[in-house]
Amino acid sequence: MKFTALIPARLGATRFPNKLLAQLKGKTVIRRTYESTVNTELFDEVIVVTDSEEIMAEIQQYGGKAVKSKGVYESGTDRIAEVVKDLDGDVFVNVQGDEPFVQAEPLAQLLNLFKNDVSGGVEVASLVQVLHEQQLIEDPNYVKVALDNRNNALFFSRSVIPFPRNKEVNITYYEHIGVYAFRKNALLNFTNWAMTPLEIAEKIECLRFLENGVSIKMAIANYMGVEIDTPEDIIRAEKLMEKNGWL
Numbered sequence: 001m002k003f004t005a006l007i008p009a010r011l012g013a014t015r016f017p018n019k020l021l022a023q024l025k026g027k028t029v030i031r032r033t034y035e036s037t038v039n040t041e042l043f044d045e046v047i048v049v050t051d052s053e054e055i056m057a058e059i060q061q062y063g064g065k066a067v068k069s070k071g072v073y074e075s076g077t078d079r080i081a082e083v084v085k086d087l088d089g090d091v092f093v094n095v096q097g098d099e100p101f102v103q104a105e106p107l108a109q110l111l112n113l114f115k116n117d118v119s120g121g122v123e124v125a126s127l128v129q130v131l132h133e134q135q136l137i138e139d140p141n142y143v144k145v146a147l148d149n150r151n152n153a154l155f156f157s158r159s160v161i162p163f164p165r166n167k168e169v170n171i172t173y174y175e176h177i178g179v180y181a182f183r184k185n186a187l188l189n190f191t192n193w194a195m196t197p198l199e200i201a202e203k204i205e206c207l208r209f210l211e212n213g214v215s216i217k218m219a220i221a222n223y224m225g226v227e228i229d230t231p232e233d234i235i236r237a238e239k240l241m242e243k244n245g246w247l
Helices: 027-041 053-060 075-084 104-115 182-190 197-202 205-210 231-244
Strands: 003-009 043-048 066-068 093-094 124-131 144-147 153-157 173-183 216-220
Touching: 003 027, 027 043, 027 053, 043 053, 043 075, 053 066, 066 104, 075 093, 075 182, 093 104, 093 153, 104 124, 104 173, 104 216, 124 144, 153 205, 153 216, 182 205, 197 205
Parallel strands: 003 043, 003 093, 043 066, 124 216
Antiparallel strands: 093 173, 124 173, 144 153, 144 173
16 A cells, blocks of 8 residues: 655644744754654655745755645645645545654554555544543643544544543543544545534534544554644643653
8 A cells, every 4th residue: 555644734823823833952843743754664755735935945955845735725634635636645644744743653553544444444544642631631722532432533622522520430531643544535525525513613624524424543542742732832842852862
């Protein structure tokens, strides 16, 4: 199978403007994301898809591949679909540009969902990790996922799901890691559908698949990275790098 990683990289961000060009221990967030994805050695090709000349220049000056998207998009998935329609491949992986600590092991778990899918029933897949801190469980910047017994996503929300009305039940809370994998047709279908009410309300793009009846298979990863959503996340990311001795 041919696996292609695409990194949607929008320069503007409401909570943290220009966050992808923010410095993280001497390198920009987007450069770290690109290099981490390449270094997994899991992909036949890695491409940054951006609306920004600055981000293009940042990637290209270090020998990376970046292309300029033509349209104006509400989601990263819509942005990469513009490029995917002209690419050959079996599975396309959307690695969010604000995930600088992409690791090979969880991405391999994600790709294995397709490699082991004999029936071809898996159209879309993604990753979760266990959330342990109550503060993060309650933080709307952390997207929570409820799973069924086969690790298919039941719902994604910025609210606490499930809500612990019965305090005696031991609940595991999962955070959605912003990495998706698609078969080509599923991705192109996504971009042809209008934004859906739950997607608009929550501002979570993958809800568009659930609202259109497409299951999302989830892999539970031992990931514990830091997604860069706010300036405070840079501080958290730097502490993680220091703790693990990452350059």
